[in-house]
Amino acid sequence: MHWAIDLQGLQKTFGEKVAVEDLTLQIPEGSIFGFLGPNGAGKTTTIKMMLGLLRPDQGGGKILGHDIAQHSVALRQKVGYVAEVQSLYEYMSVEGILEFCRPFYPKWNRQIADKYLKFFDLPKKQQIKNLSKGMKTQLALVIAMAPEPELLILDEPTSGLDAINRQEFLRIVLEELAVQGRTVFFSSHLLHDVERIADHVAIINQGRLIEVRDVDQLKTTVKKIRIVFQHEPKDDLFSFPGVVNVVKEGSAYVVSVEDNLQEILQRFKSVPHFTLDVIDRNLEDIFIEKERGDS
Numbered sequence: 001m002h003w004a005i006d007l008q009g010l011q012k013t014f015g016e017k018v019a020v021e022d023l024t025l026q027i028p029e030g031s032i033f034g035f036l037g038p039n040g041a042g043k044t045t046t047i048k049m050m051l052g053l054l055r056p057d058q059g060g061g062k063i064l065g066h067d068i069a070q071h072s073v074a075l076r077q078k079v080g081y082v083a084e085v086q087s088l089y090e091y092m093s094v095e096g097i098l099e100f101c102r103p104f105y106p107k108w109n110r111q112i113a114d115k116y117l118k119f120f121d122l123p124k125k126q127q128i129k130n131l132s133k134g135m136k137t138q139l140a141l142v143i144a145m146a147p148e149p150e151l152l153i154l155d156e157p158t159s160g161l162d163a164i165n166r167q168e169f170l171r172i173v174l175e176e177l178a179v180q181g182r183t184v185f186f187s188s189h190l191l192h193d194v195e196r197i198a199d200h201v202a203i204i205n206q207g208r209l210i211e212v213r214d215v216d217q218l219k220t221t222v223k224k225i226r227i228v229f230q231h232e233p234k235d236d237l238f239s240f241p242g243v244v245n246v247v248k249e250g251s252a253y254v255v256s257v258e259d260n261l262q263e264i265l266q267r268f269k270s271v272p273h274f275t276l277d278v279i280d281r282n283l284e285d286i287f288i289e290k291e292r293g294d295s
């Protein structure tokens with residue numbers, strides 16, 4: 001397996017605050033990877049360490065095979081990055097900044113830049129300082145896409161965009177990059193966006209990686225079973241690998257399952273019951289449960 005991103009024990013502390021703690025994460029080439037977490041979880045700090053913009057206190061890693069500590073130009077030319085807050089030269093015009101960026105990238109593709117300028121309807125002559133926040137994000141994406149990056153890193157890419165532009169933005173990420181087998185790493189706290197486009201997802205909270213999952217697997221094997229028994233079941237009914245949480249809601253037991261779904265269903269079905277329902281847990285449920293530390 002080739003890893004596009006291979007991070008080993010990354011750690012960063014600001015004063016007393018451990019922003020990222022012993023983070024190890026490997027992301028296969030060609031995946032669309034959603035990096036989920038609430039505000040202050042450590043997403044931006046992780047991304048900045050990946051890009052060599054922040055030096056880790058401990059640990060290290062490789063991006064597209066390049067050591068992150070080396071700040072290599074070759075790596076920068078292969079990675080597109082859209083920051084959470086855009087720091088573009090405000091005095092330049094839209095076309096001016098594209099001309100400015102072009103010489104840094106041997107693979108800069110003018111047709112791609114033009115295509116997205118048109119697509120987002122960005123005014124070429126407009127000064128950057130007069131663009132809205134969403135337009136700046138769109139321009140940053142144009143700049144990140146034009147060099148045909150092997151890896152695109154997006155930090156909360158949709159936060160400044162309205163709903164329609166968000167959809168379009170995500171569609172581009174999917175159509176242009178995923179189809180070509182490039183890797184996309186994007187952070188978000190919007191579960192819905194992540195669920196729609198990511199094939200893998202990691203959840204980070206308080207600097208710690210809580211979970212890394214395959215989204216399809218998550219959707220097929222991670223379920224809740226809601227069951228109303230005819231008689232109170234024996235305690236050991238729920239002691240089975242894959243059962244991660246059991247909550248009593250009125251007369252029903254709601255059992256969170258992460259593995260061995262079929263076996264667990266058989267087990268429950270063999271006990272006299274009135275009703276048994278299998279309920280999907282979407283990322284949001286899982287995320288909230290993990291946040292609370294329920295499971």
Ligand SMILES: Nc1ncnc2c1ncn2[C@@H]1O[C@H](COP(=O)(O)OP(=O)(O)OP(=O)(O)O)[C@@H](O)[C@H]1O
Nearest residue numbers: 014017019037038039040041042043044045046084
């Ligand atoms: N330069 C800094 N100096 C001090 N503390 C910092 C610095 N950068 C980040 N932090 C702290 O580290 C923690 C992680 O911040 P980070 O920006 O990585 O989170 P995030 O997940 O990207 O959050 P958000 O979604 O709000 O952008 C926060 O508690 C933040 O206050």
